[in-house]
Amino acid sequence: AQSVTQLGSHVSVSEGALVLLRCNYSSSVPPYLFWYVQYPNQGLQLLLKYTSAATLVKGINGFEAEFKKSETSFHLTKPSAHMSDAAEYFCAVIGAGGSYIPTFGRGTSLIVHP
Amino acid sequence: EAGVTQSPTHLIKTRGQQATLRCSPISGHTSVYWYQQALGLGLQFLLWYDEGEERNRGNFPPRFSGRQFPNYSSELNVNALELEDSALYLCATRTGERNQPQHFGDGTRLSIL
Numbered sequence: 001a002q003s004v005t006q007l008g009s010h011v012s013v014s015e016g017a018l019v020l021l022r023c024n025y026s027s028s029v030p031p032y033l034f035w036y037v038q039y040p041n042q043g044l045q046l047l048l049k050y051t052s053a054a055t056l057v058k059g060i061n062g063f064e065a066e067f068k069k070s071e072t073s074f075h076l077t078k079p080s081a082h083m084s085d086a087a088e089y090f091c092a093v094i095g096a097g098g099s100y101i102p103t104f105g106r107g108t109s110l111i112v113h114p
Numbered sequence: 115e116a117g118v119t120q121s122p123t124h125l126i127k128t129r130g131q132q133a134t135l136r137c138s139p140i141s142g143h144t145s146v147y148w149y150q151q152a153l154g155l156g157l158q159f160l161l162w163y164d165e166g167e168e169r170n171r172g173n174f175p176p177r178f179s180g181r182q183f184p185n186y187s188s189e190l191n192v193n194a195l196e197l198e199d200s201a202l203y204l205c206a207t208r209t210g211e212r213n214q215p216q217h218f219g220d221g222t223r224l225s226i227l
Binding site for chain 2: 002032036041042043044045046049051052072090096099100101102104105106107
């Protein structure tokens with residue numbers, strides 16, 4: 001069984017501030033983890049993925065995430081928020097065994113204030 | 115490389131009608147997933163097709179159905195439309211490897227009047 005919890009349905013930051021979006025997962029087998037971004041009226045776009053290589057993963061648009069097995073976390077960060085980062089962010093997990101269906105979190109809406 | 119394409123972009127129907135949504139995968143992708151994204155409800159898994167077969171379905175009634183064609187494209191059919199079927203329907207495709215991410219289309223916005 002696998003599940004994803006994204007803490008905070010909304011996160012608000014000022015432009016230039018650190019962005020931290022939280023994702024905790026549970027998986028009975030080693031997980032593969034993904035972060036996606038969704039802009040209004042668009043589909044989901046892959047930001048980055050963890051597939052058991054380096055625990056610190058760098059993605060597009062300056063985002064990165066760190067896989068912490070002991071904390072079962074895969075939080076998404078960006079050092080300096082930009083207005084264009086305002087969007088919905090989804091964390092997803094799929095186990096290395098079992099179901100081929102990824103489980104998505106409920107999403108976190110990132111709001112960026114000028 | 116062409117991305118995942120979905121058609122139509124928007125679809126307006128009335129209660130009781132039937133809707134057909136289409137998805138063309140990225141070249142080389144054999145798996146197709148369908149999701150419903152209703153306002154405030156996140157992504158709800160609908161159906162998964164792989165190599166032409168339905169592999170799994172989510173907790174949706176049988177009036178939601180679909181198929182995958184030999185070229186790996188797919189269509190989603192929704193019969194006896196209800197008001198609560200109004201949502202963005204997203205198609206995602208990927209290769210057969212479990213560690214590969216899904217690639218999403220921009221969706222079909224289905225509105226039921």
